[in-house]
Amino acid sequence: MEHVLLKTDFTDIGPMKRGKVRDIYDLGEHLLLVATDRISAFDVVLPNGIPGKGRVLTQISLYWFRQMAHIVPHHVEAADVRDFPEKLAKYADILDGRAMLVKKASPIPVECIVRGYLSGSGWKEYREKGSVCGIPLAPGFVESDRLPEPLFTPSTKEEEGHDINIPFEEVERICGRDLAERLRETSISVYTRARDIAQERGIIIADTKFEFGFSGETFMLIDEILTPDSSRFWSKKDYAPGKSQDSYDKQIVRDYLLTLDWDRTYPGPQLPAEIIEKTAARYREILEILTG
Numbered sequence: 484m485e486h487v488l489l490k491t492d493f494t495d496i497g498p499m500k501r502g503k504v505r506d507i508y509d510l511g512e513h514l515l516l517v518a519t520d521r522i523s524a525f526d527v528v529l530p531n532g533i534p535g536k537g538r539v540l541t542q543i544s545l546y547w548f549r550q551m552a553h554i555v556p557h558h559v560e561a562a563d564v565r566d567f568p569e570k571l572a573k574y575a576d577i578l579d580g581r582a583m584l585v586k587k588a589s590p591i592p593v594e595c596i597v598r599g600y601l602s603g604s605g606w607k608e609y610r611e612k613g614s615v616c617g618i619p620l621a622p623g624f625v626e627s628d629r630l631p632e633p634l635f636t637p638s639t640k641e642e643e644g645h646d647i648n649i650p651f652e653e654v655e656r657i658c659g660r661d662l663a664e665r666l667r668e669t670s671i672s673v674y675t676r677a678r679d680i681a682q683e684r685g686i687i688i689a690d691t692k693f694e695f696g697f698s699g700e701t702f703m704l705i706d707e708i709l710t711p712d713s714s715r716f717w718s719k720k721d722y723a724p725g726k727s728q729d730s731y732d733k734q735i736v737r738d739y740l741l742t743l744d745w746d747r748t749y750p751g752p753q754l755p756a757e758i759i760e761k762t763a764a765r766y767r768e769i770l771e772i773l774t775g
Contacts (some may be wrong), residue, residue, distance in 0.1 A: 487520045487532035491577065496570055503528055504540070505711065510568065510584075517709075522762070524737050526645065529751040531759055533733075537581040538632035539766040540710045543581070546774045547709040550680060551673050556703040558585040558696070574611060588696030588705050593654055594638040594646050595666050600689040601628045602715060602727070604648075605636070616648045625725045627689070627717075631673055640694075657707040665702065666695060677709050678710045686731070686771050689715035689723055711769055730771035735762045743747075 498509045509514040515725045518540045520532030541562070549556040561567060561584040571578060596613060598605050605615040605624050614620060614634035624630075637654050638646040654663040670693050676743045676745070690722040691714035694706040697729050707713055711732035722728060739758045745751070 485534040486542060487534050487580070488537060488577065489521055489532045490519060491517050491574075493571075493574055496574075501589075504537070512587065513529045514585050514587055515567075515571070515578075515582060516585055517578065518543040519581075522733055522736060524733060524751065525747040527747060527749050527751045528734070530755060531540060531754040533759060533764045533766065536763065536766050538711065540707060540712060540772045541581045541583060543710045543773060547677060548704065551704065551708070554672050554676065554769055555669050555695075556701055557708075558698065558703050558705045559582045560586055575728055585705070586703075587697045588698040588703060589646055590640075590694060590696040590705060591658060591662070591666065592640050593649075593657060594640050595670040595693040595695060596636045596638060597670050598634045598636055598690040599630055599674065599678055600628060600687065600715075600717075601626060602689050605634075605690070616645055617650050627722070627724045627726065627728050629724075633678075635669050636671055637666070638692075667739070669693075669695070673704070673708070681716070681773065682719065686769070686772055687717040687719050687728075689728070689730075691715070695717065711766060716769055731765055731772075733762060 490501065493508060496508055496510065500507045504518060504521050506517045506519060518537035519527050519537045522533050522535060522536060523529065545562050546701060550557055550682065551557065563584070564571070565576050569576070600630060601609055601624050609615055609624060615634055618634055618636070635651070636648060637651065638648045640646060646771065651667065652664065654666065655763055658666065673693060674691060681688050688709070691709055693708060694703045696703060716731040717728040735758060736754065739754065740752065743752055
């Protein structure tokens with residue numbers, strides 16, 4: 484099985500910030516995003532990694548960035564290690580396939596979530612209140628139903644803990660009306676195109692989240708897009724409304740952790756080899772289905 488990369492420490496190339504999955508290096512004009520094989524669940528980074536996960540996330544993001552370039556610019560400058568600055572050449576073996584050189588951007592402090600199907604926290608709220616993130620829906624939907632139109636359900640971006648759902652009016656307050664409208668329209672346009680492409684490959688994109696920012700005056704997609712870490716992917720042939728669906732993501736890990744007596748605080752429990760292997764296979768499978 485592929486070697487697991489849990490972290491990088493390239494102390495000679497620039498300051499680094501470590502996220503849950505990515506190590507981000509400041510190279511001056513650009514950032515280097517390195518997707519490691521770390522995996523988090525319930526907001527805790529687990530001790531084990533998933534072999535190849537960082538490469539899968541990077542390759543899926545690159546595929547979707549290319550598909551959306553006519554809708555909105557993105558921040559990727561280079562993804563081939565041969566096009567990276569010379570000082571990174573000695574790390575080429577580590578970076579190959581899992582790193583992106585990106586334009587620096589000022590992130591917009593809103594998570595742009597689009598829901599096309601009734602699942603997760605949206606389904607929970609609908610059962611309790613008949614709404615999703617405060618948006619009223621007609622009665623009669625069942626779990627995993629396709630929504631009549633994709634819903635824009637933004638949230639805050641929290642450095643620690645869970646993001647908090649916010650109404651569109653709060654996005655207008657944070658960003659101004661024009662930018663709020665642009666975020667909503669662009670998010671739904673990108674989701675709709677991705678949904679249609681994925682459908683042709685036998686995949687349903689139930690929901691996803693985007694991040695946007697500005698590089699100078701240019702509004703652009705940043706971070707990752709439409710990966711198993713930021714989206715819920717279901718098999719079209721196995722889709723059956725009225726229950727939860729099997730997802731192409733870390734659901735295998737979450738389901739395993741729910742069988743344990745764990746209080747969801749750091750450090751997380753070790754994962755058995757079987758769970759790691761099944762999860763790695765799931766990530767590889769969705770990469771192959773989406774990108775061929």
